[in-house]
Amino acid sequence: MKYGRYEVVKELGRGTMGVVYQAHDPQIDRMVALKVLRPDRVVSQDFVLRFLREAKAIGRISHPNIVTVYDVGQDHGTIYIAMEFLEGRPLNEAIKGRTLPPDEAVQMCSEVAEALGYAHSKGITHRDIKPSNIILTPDHRTKLTDFGIARIEDPDAAQQTQAGDILGTPVYMAPEQVMGQKADGRTDLYALGVILYEMVVGKRPFGGGNIAAIFRSITHEPPEDPMKAGTFHHRELADLILKSLSKDPNQRFQTGQKMAAALKACLDAGAHPFPESTVSAEKPVRSKKAGIVIAVLCVCLAAGIIGYKTMQNPGEDASATAGAELPAASSLLDVASTPSGAQVFVDSAFKGTTPVNIPLHPGSYEIRLNLPGYYEWEAQLQIGEDQPAPLDVRLVSID
Template identity: 80%
Template sequence: MKYGRYKVVNELGRGTMGVVYKAHDPQIDRMVALKVLRPDRVVSQDFVLRFLREAKAIGRISHPNIVTVYDVGQDHGTIYIAMEYLEGRPLNEVIKDRTVPVDETVGMCVQVAEALEYAHRQGIIHRDIKPSNIILTPDNRIKLTDFGIARIEDPDAAQQTQAGDILGTPVYMAPEQVMGQKADGRTDLYALGVIAYEMVVGKRPFGGGNIAAIFRSITHEPPENPMTMGSLDNRELADLILKSLSKDPANRFQTGEAMATALKRCLDTSAHPFPELAMPRQRTSLFAKMRLAVAIFCLCLVAGIVGYTMIRRPAVESNHGDSAAVPVPSSILNVTSTPGGAQVFVDSIFKGTTPVDVPLVPGLYEVRLNLPDYYEWEAQLEIGQDQPAPLNVRLVSIN
């Protein structure tokens, strides 16, 4: 398959807005990452505009820590963006199931903060900073990707995003995003603070069994001090993270430059005579090895329990005349909207109109609401086990 002059090699991944392919550009004989708008999004003018806005946003900027955009075009009734093809791993894979040493955490976060400082100076707010949108290359360079919901602060352009249009990934959203208020550069820096917390503690600062609990935690509950949550023994970094997670944007870092400067001061100057030049590196301390041994023991213990449960399960199920292994929905997503009557889609499958109860197996879902004359609403939601997940969406009129 080809889009324009680009020949698709293989699929790299799928997201809320589109599919990303590895493709070959024969004109200059190089590989590119080709992001193609999902066909089901083409029917929505709002999503088409948002996709084109991504191309405009990242096409305007040039920074060593931000993915480079080469081209944008239309083919097969859809739109595509040709971007720099990156070798590396997303940060969510790099930090999965481990805590990250202070020097690695600081080195990565400094690069993100400096990239955000540059983007913000160009009037671009990312609004969806999360580990899966940060790539770590083999030479330990951070690349910030996916400006799919970037907000262009262009006084000459019509304002496309309205108050109340909640976008992004809930666990990394700032309080102002959760409440449908205006997002600015401090919103991105808040998300970076969430990521830094997750890296050094091994868990996110806010959570809950359903979307309502997550939003309540973000807007009302203070985060636990990273110093009391694990092995972190760097007071400067702990204080920096807590400042980043302030509910009030005025109490956070006001610029990426200020956050990057503060991050550099967190490094141990005895180990790094020039903290501003320090880069992420692999480090395995005795304490880290002990943590790894404990983690392996716990994993083996859990595996044994799960194995024992799975061995017994067929016998139990046979006694009830049901041995099917098909997951059974054990939670309800209760969707309401203001105004009512909005179409509800879960992972692009129509589920009815609001108000509606949607039985779901616990997991991560894309939820989308459509109503004529109102802006489309969308978010990724994680549905918990054995409890209802209420979701009330206030739709915003286009007129």
Template identity: 55%
Template sequence: MDAHYGRYRIVEELGKGAMGVVYKAHDPQIDRMIALKVLRPDRVTSDAFVARFLKEARAIGRLSHPHIVTIYDAGEDQGTIYIAMEYLEGVPLNEVIRNDRPDAARSIDLARRIALTLDYAHRQGIVHRDIKPSNILITAEGQVKLTDFGIARIEEAAAGQETQAGEILGTPLYMSPEQVMGQSVDGRSDLFSLGVILYEMVVGRRPFTGDSIAAIFHAITRGTPEAPEQVDPFLPKSLSGLILKSLAKDPAERFQTGEQMAAALAEALAALKAPAGKTTTPRKRASSRRLVPAFGLLLVVLLVAGGYWAMGRQPNSSAVDKTASAPPGNAAPGNTATPLQAAELSLLKVSSEPPGADIYVNEGHKGRTPMDLALPQGKYELRLDLEGYLEWQAQVQVDAEGETPLNITLWPKQ
């Protein structure tokens, strides 16, 4: 591969995400390998966004902590933006959990170090917004490294300028209730996500699950996870209480700082090792019970209106539903069965990442993404279904004429 961004030569692709691609690249200026994150060109929405992106990237680059991957540089090239970061070899925590789940003592120690790292960043005014196991790297030396630190914050700058219909930042399984509800977040949201990770490491399964995005969101905002001590009777009640405190729905009831959480974790670790001064020995864990899918269905209400534009990939095909009828309660008298005039319709341009998802409007199958739907103004039940991915469902309010892009990121089943 002979491609460049700025002075950096691309060596190989390391991974893809909803916002861009991460490459292993070579920096010839100082002859070292780096990780280069390149934003998808369709995410670059305006000169103002580019300026803000670069400003925030450089601000985050001033973070200096042994457990945070260093950002070296940020720039603009080939119609997009890139960030040059420290290149590390290691294993993401999600693979560690899947292949060789750490015992309680190791889990507590990992969470304690992450909490202290988050405390440092929060005191610098930086909130991660996407704490999850795949963003935590365990190096060959056993060190913890938080990756993509602040990248979610940079990317959210776009959402602050223009509403991304159908998109919610963060990874559903690890999101805080305030993220799910689209509220402003602070460092306590990161600590909630860390609590989800700690629960997963200690218990062996996640506290909030479901068969669809809506079910997961319902569990996060309404569900009460089973106490870890009830799943594994070997776990101390104090540790179980600590984990549940970190998962409180109300941010005011959680740990208020990473330092507070780290101190509580240090006490829990000491208590775990305390009996007769013995070190912990491997023991059989209680078998994990499958979490019953969350009851009910939470529908995410999205405002789809003129002037609110999604920044996702634009559809590349068109299949307009010319005979769409108004939803119940919204049809004009005497006009429920006749084709609507084009002037009365709003064009909803539905796309998904990945593409090819089946589109259902009010439970009627319309086709597959990407697709253009001509709909009368009103409220609709919109559902996307793609094999291997969580079902996406929402209430969509269409209340303006013209074209409205709706880009939806589908999450793989885990």
């Protein structure tokens, strides 16, 4: 099969928006990674624009630690992006079940911090920094990938994310992402701090038995000091990690360059990359908005349903959210919207217009609501067992 001039070799992975293939470019005889928008997404202009944003985001930047985009095209009624084919393995595979020596972890994270600092200087916020989006190449370099939900500071670009959308991967999300607030470069650096904690301690700083518990931990609980959480013993680096995990973005590193410099300096004997006072224990976030968001999330979890947007990568460690094997018993998804009359799609299949009751087996489903004149709403939802799962969506007018 071919897309444009690119000959597909094999499938590498698939997610909510598209499929990634290894493909051959005969024009210059090289392998590329070909990201192809799912055909059912082409019918939605909103998703087409969002897909093309990834190409625009990484196509206009050039950095040795960021994947390179070669080409964008259309074929077979869909859109594709040809990118640099990376040999190596994702960071989540490298750190699974083990910790890394501090110097190795610092080297990797400093490269990512510098790459993020460069992207931020170009007006691009990644918003989904996680180990599976960091590739370790055979020549011991890191490559940052998957800008699929990146935010671009472009006054000519349409805003694709409706207010209140939760984008990202839960265990690496910053408090402002959990609360549906604007994400900026400091949000990416927070996620990098979570990754660094995981690399040297062997576990993540925030967790829980379900997504609502994880979100509550992220927004309300201070992280355990890395020096007390495992066998890690490096005070300067521990303080750096705590600074990067500040719940207040103003207390974190303000640029990727500053975080990279601090990472390199903290391993030098006697180095103090930032004042000791900046890593003191924080007070939990207690804003009204945080309380409302957490309450809503808890209600959703009680009903057995919670949604978030992410590109799931092969081999992704889903231990924080995966449960036991789900039984075959049926449940009921009760979908309503304001205004009513929205078309409801479950895994791309039309199920009726709101309000509607949809019988489903327990499991994960992709839900979309469409109504002319309103932004499309989408979420990946986990349906619980033996109880109705209410979903009430307030659609946002395009005007």
